[in-house]
Amino acid sequence: MTTMKLLEVEELTKSFGGVTAIAGLSFDVPPGNVYSVIGPNGAGKTTLFNMLSGIYQPDEGAIRFQSNDIVGIQPHQVAALGVSRTFQNLQMFFNMSVLDNVMVGCHLRTRTGLLSAALRLPGVKREERESREWARQALAMCSLDRYIGHEAGSLPYGVLKRLEIARALAVQPKLLLMDEPAAGLNDTETMEMQALIRRICEAGITVLLVEHNMGLVMQVSDRILVLDYGSRLAEGTPTEIQKDRKVVEAYLGGEVKYAM
Amino acid sequence: MKRLSGFYLLAALVVLLPIIFPDNYYVTVVGVTALLHAILAVGLNLLMGYAGQISLGHAAFFGIGAYTSAILTTRYGWDPWAAIVVGIALTGSIAFLVSRPILRLKGHYLAMATLGLGIIANIVLVQAGDFTGGPDGLGDIPTLSLFGWALDTDLRWYWVMGATMLGTVWIALNIIDSRSGRALRALHGSEVAAEMMGINTTATKTGVFVLAALTASLAGSLFSHQQSFISPDSFSFFFSIELVTMVVLGGMASTYGAVFGAVVLTFLPELLVVFEDFEVMIFGAILMLMMIFLPQGIFVGLQTPFRRRLTRRESPIADTPGE
């Protein structure tokens, strides 16, 4: 059974100054899936992501990624295990070019240290060339080839959303956490995003998705987890979720009409 | 190599100046100070401009280097070169020890902590008079010699300082355009995102903090041997501020900008002396005006419109992004 679980979350609890954001939440993400987490604002989705990526530490509970316990380790160590993510509020390196942004993603795939970089030792040049090539591939996957020489700060929002994904892909993650990738995008861009998520999944990367656009979620997901007040309301395939009475009452009933 | 074309230009300038203007006060005296300041500014720029960690106490590391060299050579008769190495090792260790708690701080708190560190270091230099010579300073520091070539003229010091400066610039350019350099810039852009890319931001910050301190220590040792006399006034809070001003004035996150800022800020007071009592006021006004109208720094501020015009004409496939 262990092979069927890429990520296991067990009895996870986190509260901020008395307000419980996540309460005893458990779920498993199987590999090769697009797994979505939905729920109304304040349901604790981003808090969950922040714990999964090591930015917040849970008060209680366990998180296992490929059977490694990742509670208590630093985000960069989580990244080294093969988890990458994008952010709800863009966390771009606006002080860098598009190519450099994505090359940062190649950090874990290269070895050059400060000293060898300082003296430009022979291996450095080769690694630079490789990194650049990997970055180009990641950019190509997100259809960003034509922005390669631009400064990140000069790009429109929709492009930046994809750039963030390209950067995360350059890490070559096994699990990609995507926090509202379609937020603020127009219809065309949303369709592109949907296709991109599928492509990523087909490339063998498991996607954990938080998204408000129900249309996108229902189209793209293999399984869906519904959160309400930090705990699990329902879990299942899109069809199951759409039929779930609790979900329809608490959440879809209100919002889905507008979103779809 | 396109990447280093600016560097070759700078090198040519450094080499040609004393040849074109031999025995010129502005080249061999003010120039040497400008070169020294450039070394410090380039180091500090790695920390401040690229990694985005402000330091208002950089003079402390400059001072530790200078005083280690001075004390070991004058009081214990050490060879100057050995003293420089020990100075660098000592400064590096101190920087490493303080970096962890200090670099946890952000923004103005970090500014305050580094400022406090600089002031504490200065107070120790003043108060530990039996060891440091106190406010009167330490004299008779021997000069350096390179393979029997004693650095006993301003011109010779110019060459050594120039070579060191170019070395520092070269190293800085190499670092910025590498995996480590991108890590630095990334943590400036977004610390969380940098972590998620697998960058150990704590270690990276520590690394660049120590590197900047080492550069300052080397500069301090050179300063010590060049001046043959040092006193705490040269390592005060005001000098730290001056260094930060050099970096910001030239343009943050630009190595050439840091060099440029250092040169401007070294020559400006030299040129303003003719104004006598008005000097202080004019200096303050120039500083304000430059920062108001070129908030990105003179070098970067003047370069950006120019470069934008270039990139608009060319198709955006430039292989190497600018520094």
Added chain:
Amino acid sequence: MLDQILQFVLTGITVGATYALVALGFSIIYNASDVVNFAQGEFVMIGAMSAIAMSAGENGLSPFLALPLAILLTIGVGIMLQRFAIAPAKGASVVTTIIITIGASIFLRGVALLLWGKDIFALPHFSGEQPIHIGNATLLPQNLWVMGGAALLVIGVHWFFNHTHQGKAILACSCNRTAAQLVGINVGKMMMIAYGLSAFLGAMAGLLVTPITFTSYDAGVMLGLKGFSAAILGGFGNPMGAVAGGVLLGLIESLSAGLISSGYKDAIGFIILLLVLFFRPSGLFGKATAERV
């Protein structure tokens, strides 16, 4: 021993009250405009120096005229600083604005040097120099003026921000400038009030302490530094924290000069400040800012 400590405490509170006023000025400007104003110490100097200059000599003004004029002048300088140095640099980075205010402080010092020369000056004590004895400890009437004046000013500022329309408007600007603008607050005017208020506090500090401490064109540097330290110690952007930080810093310096080492008292002050920051990275009363992701 207890007498000694009482004396140290009285001294510390007097010095601390000065720091507190400067720190409060830092805090107000930071709150209103996100700027660390390193020219804050210069306000203190200008308040004191202009009062001295105006009341000096045969044809000097009476103190009752000179002091208010000096305060007005300083407020004017504060507003001009905002108009001509801070406002045009809108959107500049933190470090850039730091350099601008440092430039401004150098500029103001340069002007003071030209106008008033390099001499050290004093103001007369407000109500004599007969020491008041408390046990074996003593203090001057002027010390009471400093403590009392600072206390009144702090209460006044507190009241201004919590109970007046304009005070609340400034706080609104600091929270969200765009939102403030949308609800009809004149942000530009509020900025000028904030800088004017800061300058006013500086001038008051200058007038209150100069009888004890003397002043000269470069007296602002150290005060600015100590005021900034105090504001950070208390938690930057928290006005009452700044006041507490100021008094605390004064006490630390005085007690360590008396009990540990006068040579290292400033170093001890900074070491304590660093230790506080290591354990509370946002100062004693500062709000911890969690990073929003």
Added chain:
Amino acid sequence: MNIRKTLSTIAAGILLSLAAGQTVAADSIKIGSFLAVTGGASFLGDPELKTLQLYIGEINAGGGVNGKQIELVHYDTGGNPKKSVSFAKRLIQKDKVDLIIGGSTSGSTLAVMPLVDKAGMPFISLAGSVKIIKPVKRWTFKMPHTDAMAAAKIFGDMKRRGISKVALISGSGGFGKSGRTQSLALAPQYGIEIVSDESYGKKDTDMTAQLTKIRDTDAQAILNFGFGTGPAIVTKNVRQLGITLPLYQSHGVASKKYIDLAGDSAEGVRLPAAALLVAEMLPDTDPQKPVLLDYKRKFEAKFGPVSTFGGHAYDGLHIALEAIDRAGSTDKEKVRDQIEKTQGFIGTGGVYNMSPRDHLGLSLDAFKMLEIKNGDWTIVQ
């Protein structure tokens, strides 16, 4: 100096007398100077510069020295030793001056000493520390009394009053620190025990903490080494705390400003100072009296109250010019030799008798012990 130079000097002299009234001739005597005219030590550098300008103007109007006009090249160091080094180099290399008078603070002076030695440039320092002339450096001379002399003078006076236990408080600047070191070293020779050793920062505004500690020792007198606002605040704090012990200050406060600032609290304070402050009170037989009165009259006519610091510049300038006059040229080696041979020069600081072993040439008599009474200086007999 070769014949050609001498001839050209003569030629220049002729030209100069032809073009009488012209300010700077091609071959003038160039005196370089770097002083702390601004910054914390401006009370030293400011009167020093004014004195130099005043007298050089006067001498030029009177025809100069050896028929040559004097040109003053001055830079303001703000009291910063690093700037001093850079300006000293500028004077030597760019301006090619014949002699340097300057270095208001000991730090500035000590910083440039290796430089002038290497360049072979006669240098007359206006700073206080004894380190400047001990050990003697070939090219450096010094005008002001040393801090060691001040300490000796003070301890001598204390001994006469039967004081054997002294509390020391000093500023943390160069002057205060150096004075402290000399005082600690000299005290035993006078049978004096230093029972308390406190210090304060340059910009400190209150010293009651340190003085409270001193009050609770068994000291019989307090000695303060420092300059700027510090000593005035110490004086006020001493009285505020009700301490009735005799208070001694150093020559660092020897200006009327100190009395103005400290006010009534300064009553009874004693300090060693050059005779300039009490010129009128000197007996007419005192050889210094006419010199002092003359300097005082000229300076005060133009700038306001004299301080002893400006006096050092007067002494330095005249010793230098007399040496150039005796040397008959501005050849640096010769000028240096002549400065070293200065004998019986009556200046504001005292009577200077230099020698290869003594580049100051003042004796302890040059200091007068003063006491402040009724807001003015009086001489302690």
